[in-house]
Amino acid sequence: MNQLRVLWRASPVWSAVALALTVTEAAVRTLLMVGIGQFVGSLPASASARTWRWFLVVAVLLLAGPILQSSLAAVTARCTTAYLVHVFDLVAEVGVHPRGIGHLDTPDSASRIRAVVDATRDWSFVTGAGAIWLIIGPRLAGLGAIAVLLPWRWWVPLAVAASFLLVSRVFMSWISLAFDKLLETTGDARRRASYLRSLLTRTESAKEVRLFGLTDWLSDVYRSTWYEAMTELWRERRSGLGPVLLACSVMALTVGGAFALIGLDVTAGTVSLAGAVTMAQAILRLQNFGVLGDAGTALARSTSTLRALANVRQELGLPAIGPAAAQAESSRSTHAAAEVRLDGVSFGYPSRATQALSNLTLQIPAGQSIAIVGVNGAGKSTLIKLLCGLYEPDQGTVRVDGADPAVDEAARRRVAVIFQDFVRYHLPLRDNVVLGTATDDVLQQSLTDAGGLALLERHGWDTVLSTEYDGGTDLSGGQWQRVALARALAAVAGGAGVLVLDEPTAALDVRAEAALFERFLEVTRGVTTILVSHRLSSVRHADRIVVLASGGEGIVEDGSHDELMRLDGRYAEMFGLQARRFAQ
Numbered sequence: 299m300n301q302l303r304v305l306w307r308a309s310p311v312w313s314a315v316a317l318a319l320t321v322t323e324a325a326v327r328t329l330l331m332v333g334i335g336q337f338v339g340s341l342p343a344s345a346s347a348r349t350w351r352w353f354l355v356v357a358v359l360l361l362a363g364p365i366l367q368s369s370l371a372a373v374t375a376r377c378t379t380a381y382l383v384h385v386f387d388l389v390a391e392v393g394v395h396p397r398g399i400g401h402l403d404t405p406d407s408a409s410r411i412r413a414v415v416d417a418t419r420d421w422s423f424v425t426g427a428g429a430i431w432l433i434i435g436p437r438l439a440g441l442g443a444i445a446v447l448l449p450w451r452w453w454v455p456l457a458v459a460a461s462f463l464l465v466s467r468v469f470m471s472w473i474s475l476a477f478d479k480l481l482e483t484t485g486d487a488r489r490r491a492s493y494l495r496s497l498l499t500r501t502e503s504a505k506e507v508r509l510f511g512l513t514d515w516l517s518d519v520y521r522s523t524w525y526e527a528m529t530e531l532w533r534e535r536r537s538g539l540g541p542v543l544l545a546c547s548v549m550a551l552t553v554g555g556a557f558a559l560i561g562l563d564v565t566a567g568t569v570s571l572a573g574a575v576t577m578a579q580a581i582l583r584l585q586n587f588g589v590l591g592d593a594g595t596a597l598a599r600s601t602s603t604l605r606a607l608a609n610v611r612q613e614l615g616l617p618a619i620g621p622a623a624a625q626a627e628s629s630r631s632t633h634a635a636a637e638v639r640l641d642g643v644s645f646g647y648p649s650r651a652t653q654a655l656s657n658l659t660l661q662i663p664a665g666q667s668i669a670i671v672g673v674n675g676a677g678k679s680t681l682i683k684l685l686c687g688l689y690e691p692d693q694g695t696v697r698v699d700g701a702d703p704a705v706d707e708a709a710r711r712r713v714a715v716i717f718q719d720f721v722r723y724h725l726p727l728r729d730n731v732v733l734g735t736a737t738d739d740v741l742q743q744s745l746t747d748a749g750g751l752a753l754l755e756r757h758g759w760d761t762v763l764s765t766e767y768d769g770g771t772d773l774s775g776g777q778w779q780r781v782a783l784a785r786a787l788a789a790v791a792g793g794a795g796v797l798v799l800d801e802p803t804a805a806l807d808v809r810a811e812a813a814l815f816e817r818f819l820e821v822t823r824g825v826t827t828i829l830v831s832h833r834l835s836s837v838r839h840a841d842r843i844v845v846l847a848s849g850g851e852g853i854v855e856d857g858s859h860d861e862l863m864r865l866d867g868r869y870a871e872m873f874g875l876q877a878r879r880f881a882q
């Protein structure tokens with residue numbers, strides 16, 4: 299039913315046409331049964347006018363069948379396209395919902411979402427989209443067969459149809475058992491198996507897999523992990539076979555019994571030849587209530603996928619199958635620098651017992667440039683993710699210009715961030731700098747300020763930054779970082795009031811990073827900027843430097859470079875250590 303509702307939403311007009319064609323075709327099939335019966339029944343009376351009449355009826359109905367089927371195929375193709383577009387919209391919403399990313403840290407939830415999204419790309423889902431008409435049509439023709447048989451012995455067609463429906467029901471739930479399980483519960487073993495397979499096949503791991511000679515080892519571990527993951531499923535499937543066999547036996551008995559009754563009635567002379575031929579066809583037609591081959595399997599799979607998609611959407615707070623209500627666009631729009639406040643913020647990742655940040659208070663006045671430094675795991679990136687509203691704090695508040703970025707879309711858009719693992723879009727250089735529209739001036743200025751003008755001169759705006767496309771190119775780590783920086787600068791031109799660079803410059807050498815940060819502070823003067831880096835020489839020119847304690851235990855030092863050097867504490871120690879190593 300879910301599939302019908304989605305189809306209707308996606309394309310009401312073509313769905314109605316498909317339904318009309320399906321009903322007509324079912325009626326034609328039913329009339330054909332009667333027509334053939336009457337035609338055969340009229341034969342003993344030699345070629346009378348009645349024979350010719352029924353011959354004509356049968357011929358017309360036989361011709362109408364293929365015409366209706368071809369029309370239905372064309373309309374179904376139309377419906378399927380609209381349906382798939384609608385489903386992919388529903389899937390796209392799953393990808394970007396909710397605002398935060400906390401749910402993606404829970405392995406089960408993240409891999410279930412991935413499994414559902416992958417299933418909607420699977421051929422069985424794509425082909426299953428049209429299967430609904432291949433089921434509804436025959437089922438309607440089955441109703442026609444019941445109507446033909448009712449005047450004879452009403453309980454016989456009902457019993458035969460029920461036995462076919464029973465087989466269909468039991469078989470579908472047996473098929474769906476495995477498919478639902480694959481979608482609803484992923485389990486560690488299946489996740490591991492899928493990861494190992496991706497290591498064998500993905501470009502990112504191709505180098506190491508070859509250089510370390512990992513192919514055989516990975517194949518063996520993948521195979522055994524996959525068997526481990528699937529064994530339980532296969533066991534369940536085997537145990538579900540009993541009811542299928544039982545239902546098939548019941549169905550065989552009822553069909554056999556129905557034919558035996560026709561035979562007895564013909565022998566007793568209570569049923570004519572025409573009646574017997576019509577009824578035999580009708581009983582055979584009742585198998586339309588049964589499994590219906592590939593269409594049935596495809597429909598079962600596609601129904602399971604839709605159900606899993608609806609469940610995932612509901613868990614994410616989206617309506618099950620309709621589009622999400624449009625977010626009210628905030629009217630607040632400003633290009634001024636933003637003020638940032640974190641008050642008593644504590645936060646722990648769901649998968650970890652300890653807190654990544656505890657009781658952190660930090661105020662950044664509008665327009666100030668601040669560097670956040672600290673040892674690995676001190677919570678620098680976590681702080682930035684809270685600031686972007688990707689996570690909500692367990693305690694305390696995060697505010698950008700007084701608004702909570704976790705719930706306020708306008709506040710979130712005021713924060714432009716380039717993370718260490720920024721995305722390298724397989725898109726033209728232009729789109730890598732600004733995804734959306736921007737004037738050529740903004741594009742060029744941003745790329746120039748990020749030190750990437752040479753890239754433009756060499757490749758032009760339209761070269762795709764991926765070798766997977768004709769004429770495309772890949773960039774070095776440092777060149778990619780300049781493109782990412784240009785993206786951040788363009789965001790400021792577009793209205794962002796806080797600019798955050800969370801170590802996106804690690805691939806640059808020390809001197810290049812320091813020069814870039816200096817230029818960055820220069821061109822973003824007046825904008826609130828937050829720099830995260832391990833290289834203290836690179837961030838020394840920030841207005842203010844905040845040192846986070848290890849283990850997320852808050853701020854240990856806070857001041858300008860000169861003040862912290864005078865303090866001779868943690869920062870001065872780290873700075874001295876790095877400077878000595880660099881000098882050596």
Ligand SMILES: Nc1ncnc2c1ncn2[C@@H]1O[C@H](COP(=O)(O)OP(=O)(O)OP(=O)(O)O)[C@@H](O)[C@H]1O
Nearest residue numbers: 403647649650654673674675676677678679680681
């Ligand atoms: N998604 C996550 N799930 C669970 N724990 C996480 C996650 N991300 C970070 N952590 C943990 O939270 C703590 C703080 O991590 P965070 O990445 O904020 O540190 P960081 O100061 O940015 O470190 P680095 O300098 O190495 O980038 C670490 O102990 C880390 O293991």
